[in-house]
Structures are given as C-alpha cells and as structure tokens.
Amino acid sequence: MARGLCYHKDGSVRVITNNLKLLVGGVQLRDGVLTVTDVLGRIFTRAGLYVLEMERGYASTIYGAHQYDPMVISAQQPLSWGDPYVDILIALDFDSNPDAKDQPNRDTVLRHGRDLKDGGVLLYDSSTGEIPTGDLERRGVKVFPIPARNIARDELKKDVVKNIIPVGALFRLLEFDADVSLLRGLLEERFLRKGREIVDLNLRAAARGVEVVEGVLAARGWTDAGYRLDALPVDDPRLLIAGNEALAMGAIAGGCRYYAGYPITPASAILEFMEEHLPKYGGRAMQGQNERESIRAALGAAVAGVRSMVGTSGPGLSLKVEEFGVSGVTETPIVIVDTQRAGPSTGMPTKSEQADLFLAAYGGHGEIPRIVLAPATQEECYTMMVEAQNLADKYQCPVFFLTDLNLSEGRKVVPQSFFEQYPVVVDRSTLLREDDLARDGNGYKRFAVTETGISPRLVPGTRGAVFKVSGSEHDERGFVSTDPSIRKAQMEKRFRKMATYLAEDAKPPKVYGDPAGRPVLVGWGSTRPVLLDAQQRLAASGTDVAVMHFTHLWPFNTSAVKPILERAASVISVEQNFHGQLADVIQSYCMVPVTRIVKFNGLPMYVSDITGGVNQILAGEVAVVRVGVEAPVPVKVSEGD
Amino acid sequence: MTDGAQTRPAPAKAAAKIWDENAVPRHRIQWCPGCGDFGVLAALKMAVAKLEITPSQTLMVGGIGCSGQIRNYLNGNAFHGTHGGALAYALGAKMANPELQVITLAGDGDTFAIGVENFVHVCRRDPDIVLVVMDNGVYGLTKGQHSPTHGRGIDKEYVLEEDPPPFSPLRLALTAGATFVAQSFSGDPKHAAEIYVQAMQHKGFAFVNDFSPCVTYNKFNTYDWYREHVENIPAGHDPADLGAAWALLDDFDKRGRLPLGVVHAHPRGKKAVTRLPIWEHELKDADIKPLLQMFR
Numbered sequence: 001m002a003r004g005l006c007y008h009k010d011g012s013v014r015v016i017t018n019n020l021k022l023l024v025g026g027v028q029l030r031d032g033v034l035t036v037t038d039v040l041g042r043i044f045t046r047a048g049l050y051v052l053e054m055e056r057g058y059a060s061t062i063y064g065a066h067q068y069d070p071m072v073i074s075a076q077q078p079l080s081w082g083d084p085y086v087d088i089l090i091a092l093d094f095d096s097n098p099d100a101k102d103q104p105n106r107d108t109v110l111r112h113g114r115d116l117k118d119g120g121v122l123l124y125d126s127s128t129g130e131i132p133t134g135d136l137e138r139r140g141v142k143v144f145p146i147p148a149r150n151i152a153r154d155e156l157k158k159d160v161v162k163n164i165i166p167v168g169a170l171f172r173l174l175e176f177d178a179d180v181s182l183l184r185g186l187l188e189e190r191f192l193r194k195g196r197e198i199v200d201l202n203l204r205a206a207a208r209g210v211e212v213v214e215g216v217l218a219a220r221g222w223t224d225a226g227y228r229l230d231a232l233p234v235d236d237p238r239l240l241i242a243g244n245e246a247l248a249m250g251a252i253a254g255g256c257r258y259y260a261g262y263p264i265t266p267a268s269a270i271l272e273f274m275e276e277h278l279p280k281y282g283g284r285a286m287q288g289q290n291e292r293e294s295i296r297a298a299l300g301a302a303v304a305g306v307r308s309m310v311g312t313s314g315p316g317l318s319l320k321v322e323e324f325g326v327s328g329v330t331e332t333p334i335v336i337v338d339t340q341r342a343g344p345s346t347g348m349p350t351k352s353e354q355a356d357l358f359l360a361a362y363g364g365h366g367e368i369p370r371i372v373l374a375p376a377t378q379e380e381c382y383t384m385m386v387e388a389q390n391l392a393d394k395y396q397c398p399v400f401f402l403t404d405l406n407l408s409e410g411r412k413v414v415p416q417s418f419f420e421q422y423p424v425v426v427d428r429s430t431l432l433r434e435d436d437l438a439r440d441g442n443g444y445k446r447f448a449v450t451e452t453g454i455s456p457r458l459v460p461g462t463r464g465a466v467f468k469v470s471g472s473e474h475d476e477r478g479f480v481s482t483d484p485s486i487r488k489a490q491m492e493k494r495f496r497k498m499a500t501y502l503a504e505d506a507k508p509p510k511v512y513g514d515p516a517g518r519p520v521l522v523g524w525g526s527t528r529p530v531l532l533d534a535q536q537r538l539a540a541s542g543t544d545v546a547v548m549h550f551t552h553l554w555p556f557n558t559s560a561v562k563p564i565l566e567r568a569a570s571v572i573s574v575e576q577n578f579h580g581q582l583a584d585v586i587q588s589y590c591m592v593p594v595t596r597i598v599k600f601n602g603l604p605m606y607v608s609d610i611t612g613g614v615n616q617i618l619a620g621e622v623a624v625v626r627v628g629v630e631a632p633v634p635v636k637v638s639e640g641d
Numbered sequence: 642m643t644d645g646a647q648t649r650p651a652p653a654k655a656a657a658k659i660w661d662e663n664a665v666p667r668h669r670i671q672w673c674p675g676c677g678d679f680g681v682l683a684a685l686k687m688a689v690a691k692l693e694i695t696p697s698q699t700l701m702v703g704g705i706g707c708s709g710q711i712r713n714y715l716n717g718n719a720f721h722g723t724h725g726g727a728l729a730y731a732l733g734a735k736m737a738n739p740e741l742q743v744i745t746l747a748g749d750g751d752t753f754a755i756g757v758e759n760f761v762h763v764c765r766r767d768p769d770i771v772l773v774v775m776d777n778g779v780y781g782l783t784k785g786q787h788s789p790t791h792g793r794g795i796d797k798e799y800v801l802e803e804d805p806p807p808f809s810p811l812r813l814a815l816t817a818g819a820t821f822v823a824q825s826f827s828g829d830p831k832h833a834a835e836i837y838v839q840a841m842q843h844k845g846f847a848f849v850n851d852f853s854p855c856v857t858y859n860k861f862n863t864y865d866w867y868r869e870h871v872e873n874i875p876a877g878h879d880p881a882d883l884g885a886a887w888a889l890l891d892d893f894d895k896r897g898r899l900p901l902g903v904v905h906a907h908p909r910g911k912k913a914v915t916r917l918p919i920w921e922h923e924l925k926d927a928d929i930k931p932l933l934q935m936f937r
Contacts, residue, residue, distance in 0.1 A: 296733065330720065
C-alpha cells in the first residue's frame with residue numbers, strides 16, 4: 001500500500017471495515033502501552049478478528065523511553081505486518097517537555113504522525129493541552145483529543161484507569177463492542193476477584209472515552225471515523241500467542257524436562273514460562289548464575305538422559321560457545337534457543353536482527369556436527385521445537401533454534417485446535433534400555449563407529465554397563481586418545497550424522513512460485529510473511545519473482561538448493577543483518593552469485609523495503625541494498641543494557 | 642563396557658575389584674610416579690567400595706588437568722567437558738537424577754580460578770554431590786603455572802598483582818554457605834577415604850580439599866612439607882557449629898598449621914525430589930491444553 005493513498009476523500013462516506021493497522025504509543029511503563037494493546041489484542045481475538053503484533057517498539061530501560069506497539073487487525077489472517085503506515089494512532093503520552101515548555105512532549109505523534117495514512121485517525125491524551133495537528137488534519141486525519149489522565153485523576157480518582165479510557169474511545173469510533181460485553185467480560189476475568197467496584201470503575205472510564213469521542217464527532221459533524229470493526233462468528237477458539245510462548249510449549253510437548261536460562265532480553269520470557277509451568281510436567285527449570293552455568297547444567301541433565309534445553313540471545317550465545325564443542329564431541333544432545341537481537345556486544349537489546357547465523361553454524365574452535373533451525377511463525381515455533389527435541393536426541397549434537405526479537409515477543413492469532421491437533425511424537429530410540437544391554441552383552445561402546453554415525457546412548461544408572469564420555473578426542477569406549485586412525489574414525493563418524501540428517505530429516509527450503517528464469521527472493525526465519533507479501537505486490541506491479549524460504553539452515557542442503565537456484569534468473573537474499581549471512585553461505589555452497597537486500601537499523605523488514613530493493617537490483621543499479629532510513633529522534637533518551 | 646557388577650555380585654573383596662574394570666590399566670595411568678593423585682584414587686576406591694556403591698549408579702565428572710583424568714582410572718560412568726565446568730555439569734546431572742552418586746573430581750586451578758563462579762554458587766545451591774579438589778598449587782599439565790592456592794606457607798615481603806598470595810578454599814566454601822567442608826591429604830589415603838565416605842553420606846554439597854602434591858612442578862609444598870604442617874582436627878570439634886568452624890580455621894592459621902578432617906558439616910532442610918521423566922511412556926501425552934487458556 002503506497003503511502004498517501006487516500007481512503008477517505010472529501011465527500012466520500014467510505015468506511016473501511018475489519019482491515020486496519022493500529023499503533024499505540026506512550027512513555028514506557030508509565031503509560032501502559034502494553035496494557036492497552038493486551039486488552040485490545042485479546043478482545044479483538046475473541047471477536048473473531050485476526051491480530052498480528054509483530055513489530056516491537058520498546059527500549060532497554062524500565063521507565064521513561066518511548067514505547068510503541070503496532071497491531072494489524074483483519075478479518076482474514078494478514079499476510080504480513082506490511083509497512084510502517086498506520087490507520088489509527090493512539091498516543092498515550094501526556095506530559096510537557098521540560099526542555100521546551102511551549103511544546104508538549106508528544107513523542108508518539110512526533111515519531112509516528114508521519115506514518116499516519118491520509119484520512120486516518122489520531123487519538124491522543126490532551127491532559128496537558130491540545131497540540132498543533134493542522135498538518136495532519138490537512139491530510140484528512142480525524143483528530144480526537146481526550147484528556148484521559150485528567151479524567152482518571154480528577155473525576156474517577158484512580159490514575160490507573162486512564163488506560164481504559166482510550167480503549168472505550170477507540171471502540172466507540174470503530175463502532176465495536178457497543179454493548180460493552182467483550183470489554184466487560186475481560187475486565188471481570190481480570191478484576192472481579194479484587195471486587196465488583198474495580199470492574200465498574202473501569203467500565204465508567206471506558207464510558208467516559210465513549211462520551212468524549214461522541215462529543216468530538218458531534219462538534220466536527222462527522223458521522224464516523226472512517227473505520228469500523230465488526231465482530232465475526234468464531235467457531236474455533238483462538239489464541240493470541242508469542243513465539244517464546246509457542247516454543248516453550250513445543251519444548252514441553254516435545255519432552256524437554258530440564259531448562260536453564262539466564263536473564264536476557266528477549267529470551268527471559270522462556271525462562272519465566274518454564275519456571276512456572278515445567279514443574280507441572282515433572283520437569284525442572286533453573287535460572288543459572290551465568291550463561292555458562294546454564295548450558296553446563298543443561299548438558300549435565302542431558303548426560304543423565306533428560307531432554308534438555310537452554311535459551312538465550314546473542315550476548316549469552318557468545319558466552320556459551322565453548323559448550324557447543326562439548327556437546328558436539330561428547331555427543332550430548334541439547335537444544336539451544338537463540339532469540340536473536342541486534343548485536344554485536346550489547347548491541348541494541350530491544351531491536352530485532354538476524355545476525356547470528358554464522359555464530360550458530362560456525363561458532364567455536366574445531367569442528368562439530370550441528371543442526372540449525374529457524375522457524376518463521378508462531379506455529380512453527382511450536383512444531384519445529386517438537387522436531388528440534390527429537391533431532392537433538394537422534395543426532396546427539398547441538399540443535400540451534402534461531403528466532404528473533406520480533407518473532408519471540410511478537411504475537412499472532414492461532415486457532416487453539418492447531419496446538420491440540422498437532423501430532424507430537426517423542427522418539428527416544430537412540431537411548432539404550434537394560435534389555436538392549438542384556439541382549440548385546442559383549443561390551444558397550446558409547447562412541448561405536450556406525451554406518452549412520454549415530455551411536456546408541458546409555459543413561460547412567462542403567463544396570464549392566466557404564467560410559468566414559470570425554471570432551472577430549474576419544475576412542476569408541478570414550479577413553480582419551482590422539483591415535484591418528486581413531487581421530488579420523490571418530491571425526492568421520494560424527495560428521496556422518498550430518499549426512500544421515502540431510503538424507504533422513506532435513507527439510508528443503510520451501511519454494512513459492514516458479515523459480516525457473518525468474519528472480520528468486522531468498523530468506524530465512526521470521527521474514528517469510530513479508531517475503532510472500534512482497535512477492536504478491538511485485539506481481540501486481542508486473543514483476544514475477546519466486547520466493548525460497550529456509551527453516552532448516554544447517555547443515556546446508558546443497559543438493560536441494562543448488563539445482564533450483566541455478567535455474568533462476570537471479571538470486572536476491574533478503575536478510576536482517578549487514579552482510580547477508582545466508583547469501584554468503586549460498587554463494588559458497590551453490591556457487592551462484594547472490595545479491596542482497598539487507599536491513600540492520602533495528603526496525604522490522606517492511607514489504608516496501610523488499611519491493612523497493614528488488615526494483616533497484618533488477619534495474620541493475622546495485623548488488624547490495626542496505627535499506628532503512630534514519631528514524632527521527634525528537635527527544636533524546638539514554639538507554640541501558 | 643559392562644559395569645562388572647552383574648557378573649560378580651558377592652564378596653566384599655571381589656566387590657572392590659569391580660572398580661578396576663572399565664578403566665585405563667594401571668600401567669597406562671599418565672600421572673608422574675609419586676603423584677598425589679594416586680593417593681586420591683586409592684582413597685576414592687576404598688570409599689566407594691566401603692559404601693557398596695555400584696559403578697553403574699556412579700557418575701564422575703572430571704575437570705581439566707591431571708586430576709580430572711582420575712575419572713578414567715576407575716570404573717563408573719564418567720563425563721568431562723570444559724575447564725571450570727565440572728561442577729555445573731554435575732549439578733545438572735544430579736538435578737536430573739537424584740539416584741545417581743555424583744562425584745566431581747577436579748584440580749585447584751579448575752575449581753578456584755576458571756571455575757570459581759560454579760564453586761561459589763554450587764555451595765549455595767547445595768546439590769547432593771561430592772567435590773574432591775586435588776589441590777597442588779600449580780597447573781601441572783601445562784607445566785607448573787601458579788594456581789590460586791600457590792604459595793601456601795611461603796612468606797613474602799611484598800606481592801604483585803601478577804602473583805597474588807594464596808587464598809583459602811575452606812574459607813571461601815564456608816562464606817558461600819557450603820554445608821560440608823573438609824580437608825584431606827593424599828599422603829594418608831586411609832584417612833582421606835574416611836573423609837570421602839562422610840562426604841558421600843552427607844545430604845548436600847560436600848567439598849573435600851585434598852592436598853595432593855605435584856612432585857614435578859611444586860617443589861615447595863611436598864609430601865614432607867605437608868607432613869610437617871598438617872594436623873588432625875581435634876576430636877572435640879563440633880562440625881555442626883559454624884562459629885566453631887571459623888574459630889578452628891583461625892586457630893590453625895595462627896599456628897601455621899593445616900587442618901585435616903571435617904571442618905563443617907551441617908545439612909540443610911531439603912525438599913525430596915525424584916528423577917525427571919526420561920522415557921517415552923513418561924513423556925508422551927503431555928497435555929498442554931491447560932496452558933493454552935492463558936492466551937485467550
């Protein structure tokens with residue numbers, strides 16, 4: 001959708017129904033941005049609408065920075081989060097700027113006002129005075145000033161209900177939930193145990209929002225806001241779920257019973273989820289005293305036979321690198337979740353990136369077999385995590401599970417039945433039982449050289465045999481050895497597992513459209529929705545491209561990829577990192593040149609980034625497009641770690 | 642490797658022999674002749690034999706260095722990973738399966754330098770595992786660099802950042818809240834074995850600092866030097882009394898003596914835990930439906 005497209009021309013009565021993008025912004029912690037979007041997201045989901053909340057706008061501070069949370073709401077599952085442009089902007093900030101007293105601090109309007117579509121809606125907290133919105137109104141934006149803080153503080157005598165006032169206001173201008181049944185239902189679930197009066201106070205706050213909107217509509221002579229949402233019948237309960245939550249549930253379903261983490265954005269939610277819920281399934285979750293204790297304890301649990309997992313983000317993954325080798329050489333299974341964020345070092349802790357592929361695929365001294373997976377959606381966070389648990393067990397090596405901040409924390413509507421009906425298989429056939437030992441009796445070898453490379457694994461405590469496992473090179477029984485022939489046999493055995501994996505379990509990249517003779521857009525992980533959206537938009541403007549999307553990244557599946565890319569007119573890799581890490585891998589394995597569209601400014605990849613980049617590359621202007629304009633920073637804020 | 646236990650169950654003497662199986666043959670052991678670690682190995686075998694532990698229920702986690710190799714010099718399951726990591730692997734394994742007898746065997750550099758982060762917090766966490774540190778004051782395997790316990794008994798006029806004075810493992814353990822703190826001397830394996838037995842019987846984290854002389858790279862803290870400086874903890878000492886433990890260390894330090902025996906032993910109240918689910922029948926049909934409700 002091009003910017004400036006006019007939905008609501010003068011004189012037109014067109015109302016857009018069940019298709020809009022909303023952005024709520026305010027001061028982090030104080031203004032309750034996430035409280036508002038959580039209430040909205042849950043209610044819209046219950047109303048049968050699809051919500052997609054994949055762009056995370058917060059800062060690495062507890063309090064005070066600008067926070068925003070965009071949300072796509074639609075009658076159908078949205079193809080992607082689209083572009084930065086929004087239909088409705090809700091600005092919760094209300095204070096004045098001490099550095100410029102004549103200008104109220106309107107971070108949300110200043111930062112995102114330019115992204116409002118012509119004919120859109122601005123709803124802002126006018127408690128400290130109205131702000132100049134002439135520019136926006138000239139573009140047909142309908143402006144609704146609401147003194148929410150003042151109403152809450154002065155009329156309702158309870159500051160916290162200020163968050164519900166814009167909810168009521170928004171529902172009124174969308175002509176949604178007119179009987180307040182959905183809002184009342186949610187408020188009762190949350191607050192009824194604290195007392196009926198809390199529920200009633202919140203409903204009064206919502207009603208005050210409705211009144212203010214009706215006042216503005218009447219004063220301006222508007223019949224509607226130009227947008228509406230209609231509740232749709234829901235035959236199947238739906239969930240609004242984040243990637244972290246989906247993958248944590250996938251781990252539990254897939255048999256993970258030991259989890260260790262260390263606080264780090266954006267992986268902490270997995271630790272908290274596991275601490276709360278894993279014990280219900282007989283498991284244990286531990287906050288390590290550091291990143292290394294976490295992975296070492298998880299490896300110890302895996303040695304004892306438990307399906308074991310750690311989760312972290314880039315800085316933590318760097319600290320765990322030494323243990324990749326331990327897992328690889330001792331053939332101890334472990335699933336390592338990396339919720340990628342912008343690096344290097346502390347980087348931008350609350351911004352999303354896809355720059356850890358090299359670390360996952362190559363990190364560490366020496367060479368080990370390893371598997372790298374990267375789910376694209378919340379659904380795949382669940383299903384591929386079940387797969388990851390089985391792969392780690394079968395191949396007895398680290399399995400990396402690369403998500404990113406936007407996928408980890410971003411939420412999407414998924415039918416509940418999706419989780420209930422997915423057939424979970426827990427396969428532990430590489431573990432030896434006491435009966436197996438009794439049958440094979442003639443001396444157990446932990447690192448037996450086999451055709452598949454996979455050696456049966458013994459759980460300590462199993463009577464009849466013991467293992468010796470060493471991070472040093474070892475013979476078949478596990479005793480330390482530097483004998484050249486043993487070294488060769490063991491290295492080859494370990495890497496034979498990767499050949500077995502490629503033959504038996506690796507999934508080739510999914511190809512959308514016919515790549516023969518066309519440009520192929522290549523991507524991995526969470527960018528699939530925007531790649532497919534861009535493919536459609538490019539087709540609409542007469543450019544046919546195919547999309548090749550990777551979820552199983554490593555070991556690289558050359559025989560599945562190379563023949564396809566060799567037939568393509570050109571290959572364009574779309575990635576959220578500086579170099580185009582997958583592009584480099586493809587070039588080295590497939591020996592085809594790969595041009596790149598890369599974005600590393602902390603903002604999500606937008607559809608227009610891809611379409612613009614593709615046009616530039618196909619026009620022969622450049623081989624690498626580094627997209628993303630500098631975001632304006634109207635108010636400087638210092639951020640922490 | 643069969644664990645040996647099945648083929649020869651009965652007499653105590655034969656039972657002790659089990660510990661020689663599935664191990665590097667004695668003539669292939671790669672410790673210098675006279676290495677203190679031989680004493681630890683002998684004491685360890687005596688202790689596990691006395692407690693009638695079976696090799697298959699044992700998990701030894703070895704550190705990096707000469708000392709960690711001990712894991713392969715006797716029967717029993719063994720794991721070995723990174724430098725400084727032994728205690729953390731042991732912690733995870735014990736959390737996963739409390740039925741295992743988990744014994745961590747590492748050196749002073751491994752435990753108190755690169756692995757001190759694990760040592761301190763495992764003292765706090767108090768898993769039911771044993772740690773025997775073979776303390777020789779040097780990094781022997783890399784040819785004699787100083788470890789955090791180097792310089793024991795050496796009076797220096799001044800110190801430099803490059804070569805700080807030794808620190809006390811026992812005091813660190815007490816400070817960090819260890820519930821069993823003891824010291825032994827590999828020159829007296831019988832006494833060491835008694836200490837190990839108590840450590841293995843202790844409900845909680847049991848730390849034994851064992852003076853295990855490096856005959857090649859520590860020419861100061863020799864067997865003879867230790868014999869002159871060690872002294873058994875008096876029979877009247879009450880290990881359950883933490884104040885008495887500190888007083889005992891102060892008294893020994895003042896007199897320039899090194900205590901042998903149990904300095905402190907006072908188990909904490911612990912919640913009983915069971916082995917985590919491992920097998921398919923324990924894992925299948927994990928019902929995640931109750932979790933889904935929170936996302937509605």
